[in-house]
Amino acid sequence: MAAAPGKSCGACTMCCSALEIAHFSKPAGPLCANCRLGGGCTIYAERPAVCRDFECEWLTSRDLLKIAQLYLDGGEWEGKLIVSEAWVHTSTRPHARIDEATEYGYLWWLKSFKSGEKSYPAFFMSGNGGNKVVAIPALDMTIVITSTNYNARGMHEQTEKILTDYVLATVE
Ligand code: SF4
Ligand code: SF4
Numbered sequence: 766m767a768a769a770p771g772k773s774c775g776a777c778t779m780c781c782s783a784l785e786i787a788h789f790s791k792p793a794g795p796l797c798a799n800c801r802l803g804g805g806c807t808i809y810a811e812r813p814a815v816c817r818d819f820e821c822e823w824l825t826s827r828d829l830l831k832i833a834q835l836y837l838d839g840g841e842w843e844g845k846l847i848v849s850e851a852w853v854h855t856s857t858r859p860h861a862r863i864d865e866a867t868e869y870g871y872l873w874w875l876k877s878f879k880s881g882e883k884s885y886p887a888f889f890m891s892g893n894g895g896n897k898v899v900a901i902p903a904l905d906m907t908i909v910i911t912s913t914n915y916n917a918r919g920m921h922e923q924t925e926k927i928l929t930d931y932v933l934a935t936v937e
Pocket of ligand 1: 774775781820822
């Protein structure tokens with residue numbers, strides 16, 4: 766399958782971890798032995814069909830903002846209900862405690878981001894490299910920060926510092 770026009774994997778190798786590849790008896794989760802982080806597939810010309818056929822959604826930052834805004838708006842987008850309000854409510858409530866500051870809903874992390882004297886409860890997605898999609902209900906604000914610090918120590922802390930010290934710090 767040809768890649769969608771204008772889309773490129775860049776340094777991303779997420780599907781080389783996420784996919785189950787029966788050809789190599791590779792379960793979903795661990796990185797494929799043929800993948801070089803930041804360098805891609807070392808057997809690209811001979812990669813199995815499942816790898817050739819896979820296309821992720823290639824969500825752009827604007828797409829991710831829309832998902833966060835959809836959840837902030839109770840599952841509605843431009844007046845049309847896309848996701849049930851009950852699911853939005855349930856998935857953005859705590860169902861597991863991760864540590865003192867962090868809880869987990871259903872596919873959303875939950876915690877408060879502090880900036881100066883203020884603290885903003887948020888629900889957010891958090892991905893390898895330090896990528897974050899954040900929704901702050903009290904501010905009706907959605908924020909996307911993309912980052913390529915894959916597997917690097919401090920990747921999430923760096924993004925959170927950008928969020929608190931450079932984005933939330935501008936909120937009056
Ligand atoms: S197809 Fe998607 S998930 Fe896979 S490497 Fe490319 S951008 Fe990443
Ligand atoms: S064979 Fe190549 S494209 Fe397929 S999962 Fe492994 S590294 Fe990725």
